[in-house]
Amino acid sequence: MHYLALAAKIVLFLLLLSFAAMNSDTVSLRYFLGLEWRAPLVLMLFVFFALGLLLGLLIGVGQRWRQGRELAALRRGQQATDNKE
DSSP: OHHHHHHHHHHHHHHHHHHHHHTOOEEEEEOGGGOEEEEEHHHHHHHHHHHHHHHHHHHHHHHHHHHHHHHHHHHHHHHHHHHHO
16 A cells, blocks of 8 residues: 555656646736736746645634634533533
């Protein structure tokens, strides 16, 4: 099983390496007011993928934190109800 996982990782690495090699053309991203960023396509894809991943993680952490506070409040309410009985 260990060899199968290692083979899968090597194949994935080679696929990503070939993707990066085939998409090394320089592209430009234009902003407002004439600002422009020129970089290889694979770098731009990686940067925006990483930003999307980070944004998704931040949203998930925020929701988890909110749910934790809500659960704690419900537990406090349940304990108060149990103590009155």
